[in-house]
Amino acid sequence: xxxxxxxxxxxxxxxxxxxxxxxxxxxxxxxxxxxxxxxxxxxxxxxxxxxxxxxxxxxxxxxxxxxxxxxxxxxxxxxxxxxxxxxxxxxxxxxxxxxxxxxxxxxxxxxxxxxxxxxxxxxxxxxxxxxxxxxxxxxxxxxxxxxxxxxxxxxxxxxxxxxxxxxxxxxxxxxxxxxxxxxxxxxxxxxxxxxxxxxxxxxxxxxxxxxxxxxxxxxxxxxxxxxxxxxxxxxxxxxxxxxxxxxxxxxxxxxxxxxxxxxxxxxxxxxxxxxxxxxx
Amino acid sequence: xxxxxxxxxxxxxxxxxxxxxxxxxxxxxxxxxxxxxxxxxxxxxxxxxxxxxxxxxxxxxxxxxxxxxxxxxxxxxxxxxxxxxxxxxxxxxxxxxxxxxxxxxxxxxxxxxxxxxxxxxxxxxxxxxxxxxxxxxxxxxxxxxxxxxxxxxxxxxxxxxxxxxxxxxxxxxxxxxxxxxxxxxxxxxxxxxxxxxxxxxxxxxxxxxxxxxxxxxxxxxxxxxxxxxxxxxxxxxxxxxxxxxxxxxxxxxxxxxxxxxxxxxxxxxxxxxxxxxxxxxxxxxxxxxxxxxxxxxxxxxxxxxxxxxxxxxxxxxxxxxxxxxxxxxxxxxxxxxxxxxxxxxxxxxxxxxxxx
Numbered sequence: 081x082x083x084x085x086x087x088x089x090x091x092x093x094x095x096x097x098x099x100x101x102x103x104x105x106x107x108x109x110x111x112x113x114x115x116x117x118x119x120x121x122x123x124x125x126x127x128x129x130x131x132x133x134x135x136x137x138x139x140x141x142x143x144x145x146x147x148x149x150x151x152x153x154x155x156x157x158x159x160x161x162x163x164x165x166x167x168x169x170x171x172x173x174x175x176x177x178x179x180x181x182x183x184x185x186x187x188x189x190x191x192x193x194x195x196x197x198x199x200x201x202x203x204x205x206x207x208x209x210x211x212x213x214x215x216x217x218x219x220x221x222x223x224x225x226x227x228x229x230x231x232x233x234x235x236x237x238x239x240x241x242x243x244x245x246x247x248x249x250x251x252x253x254x255x256x257x258x259x260x261x262x263x264x265x266x267x268x269x270x271x272x273x274x275x276x277x278x279x280x281x282x283x284x285x286x287x288x289x290x291x292x293x294x295x296x297x298x299x300x301x302x303x304x305x306x307x308x309x310x311x312x313x314x315x316x317x318x319x320x321x322x323x324x325x326x327x328x329x330x331x332x333x334x335x336x337x338x339x340x341x342x343x344x345x346x347x348x349x350x351x352x353x354x355x356x357x358x359x360x
Numbered sequence: 361x362x363x364x365x366x367x368x369x370x371x372x373x374x375x376x377x378x379x380x381x382x383x384x385x386x387x388x389x390x391x392x393x394x395x396x397x398x399x400x401x402x403x404x405x406x407x408x409x410x411x412x413x414x415x416x417x418x419x420x421x422x423x424x425x426x427x428x429x430x431x432x433x434x435x436x437x438x439x440x441x442x443x444x445x446x447x448x449x450x451x452x453x454x455x456x457x458x459x460x461x462x463x464x465x466x467x468x469x470x471x472x473x474x475x476x477x478x479x480x481x482x483x484x485x486x487x488x489x490x491x492x493x494x495x496x497x498x499x500x501x502x503x504x505x506x507x508x509x510x511x512x513x514x515x516x517x518x519x520x521x522x523x524x525x526x527x528x529x530x531x532x533x534x535x536x537x538x539x540x541x542x543x544x545x546x547x548x549x550x551x552x553x554x555x556x557x558x559x560x561x562x563x564x565x566x567x568x569x570x571x572x573x574x575x576x577x578x579x580x581x582x583x584x585x586x587x588x589x590x591x592x593x594x595x596x597x598x599x600x601x602x603x604x605x606x607x608x609x610x611x612x613x614x615x616x617x618x619x620x621x622x623x624x625x626x627x628x629x630x631x632x633x634x635x636x637x638x639x640x641x642x643x644x645x646x647x648x649x650x651x652x653x654x655x656x657x658x659x660x661x662x663x664x665x666x667x668x669x670x671x672x673x674x675x676x677x678x679x680x681x682x683x684x685x686x687x688x689x690x691x692x693x694x695x696x697x698x699x700x701x702x703x704x705x706x707x708x709x710x711x712x713x714x715x716x
Contacts, residue, residue: 200412203699205691207654208672212688215676216424292539296658299541300673314542318662325549332542340537 090352097348103341114155122152122308144327145320157310165291171229176236184244198234206231214302221304243275277353288342413692424681473686478678483686494667500587505594513602535596544589544662561664586663605637646702650695
């Protein structure tokens with residue numbers, strides 16, 4: 081408990097990380113309130129096309145080339161980005177941790193086999209792999225999430241394996257083996273809690289990457305055709321780039337802020353978990 | 361100091377002496393002999409990975425809805441079951457899966473990646489035609505990113521926690537968080553639409569009939585924005601890695617010795633620290649190859665750059681899964697090749713690695 085309080089104290093002293101938390105909270109509130117503030121479908125055409133931001137008080141962020149409310153798209157897009165980012169990361173972290181833990185704990189042939197498998201996934205260019213997966217499975221929120229998880233677990237597996245290899249040699253683990261504790265129990269209750277710090281830091285950075293990947297896929301037209309996401313708006317706004325660049329600029333800026341916030345939080349977590357490294 | 365060369369050949373050690381000792385000795389005296397052997401060993405190690413990638417691609421191909429026969433029949437809009445069966449037989453799609461896999465591997469061994477009916481060209485020709493543009497884009501972006509990233513990293517590490525360090529960190533943080541394709545689009549708005557300085561798409565001015573120097577200048581003008589866009593993210597990565605790496609080397613004993621000898625701070629930074637701090641950057645080059653290929657899909661789409669990425673984008677739209685998988689496979693090969701090159705570069709930079 082004291083360790084946790086220390087961690088909170090160190091984290092709260094990091095102003096950049098707190099700013100990151102604030103931005104993330106804002107995006108979260110946007111995502112949650114999207115349905116209430118903009119109950120209509122964000123695909124509905126509710127105004128004249130090409131209304132610039134600030135021109136009309138009713139649609140304060142303007143409208144796109146088909147007269148859809150950009151603010152509605154932005155709020156509903158926040159929901160999609162956060163959900164895909166977090167769910168894909170969760171899936172990748174669980175998969176990566178399982179594979180990395182098994183490889184690092186059992187070593188030997190199990191390690192060889194699992195790491196070869198991981199290497200295969202690291203060799204295949206990730207974004208192109210994600211494109212192929214979505215193209216084969218057909219674009220939908222679930223498939224985009226699966227594709228992102230599928231390309232991002234290897235880095236977690238590598239990290240967890242390294243942690244397990246190191247922790248396994250420590251005395252408290254050797255002691256657990258000596259008193260006859262089962263493998264699963266050692267992995268889950270002895271080693272994993274001690275490897276959790278780096279996993280959480282990597283996870284927070286992976287959410288950022290996942291959001292960028294989702295936006296990239298949606299920009300290429302591989303997003304769910306029924307869901308308004310930030311990348312989708314940018315992809316559509318691209319056609320009107322010359323006359324109405326704000327359609328592209330606004331959602332892109334939202335992505336930038338969200339990803340920046342996640343990076344700040346990730347770095348803050350890292351500094352708070354490894355206080356000695358900070359002022360090296 | 362010099363190790364006996366026979367130690368590099370653990371395979372031949374326990375066998376009979378080579379029948380051609382003189383030839384072998386002569387070979388060993390060639391300046392590149394060690395490198396060649398290293399590359400050969402490294403290629404051998406990459407072979408299982410290569411096969412795994414091929415097998416993986418085959419599985420994806422089988423997972424895709426609609427086989428080549430259905431695609432072709434759909435094209436000609438005359439899909440009687442008899443016609444489909446005939447096509448399947450012609451493509452060998454009626455064979456058991458393991459036979460199909462064997463055919464797939466056999467065709468790949470002859471560099472046959474299949475045929476794209478949408479483009480009416482073999483996939484290999486399509487990819488080979490587009491590869492140079494992508495490699496040009498990537499090589500330029502990498503060079504730019506490494507140069508600027510290393511420079512910024514050195515500048516930041518020279519005065520840790522100063523305003524300069526903070527400024528560079530903020531810049532790196534922002535570039536790290538910016539979506540690549542959005543950056544490209546915003547650059548088009550600024551530099552093409554508003555200022556009119558740079559062309560917004562393509563690789564050269566169409567039908568301008570330029571030659572020689574004027575042609576090179578034209579292509580470079582088209583390259584500025586795509587290269588800068590693709591490089592930006594990696595500038596951020598290399599800046600951060602370089603800064604951390606420099607700080608680590610600065611703490612080593614031999615740097616203290618250099619200081620004690622009375623060397624100037626500049627000389628220590630550039631001659632003693634920089635060289636050793638560059639090693640992690642080289643490692644990163646190999647790791648980043650795959651992500652950069654992915655990034656180039658977005659950048660090429662934004663700037664209509666006629667490379668592999670743009671081809672992948674077109675393949676997605678035309679539902680040309682075979683072409684898409686061909687691209688994925690070729691890109692994986694590029695990554696494997698890049699990693700071997702990085703390993704060779706590494707042994708050149710740090711001879712201790714070749715020994716192990």
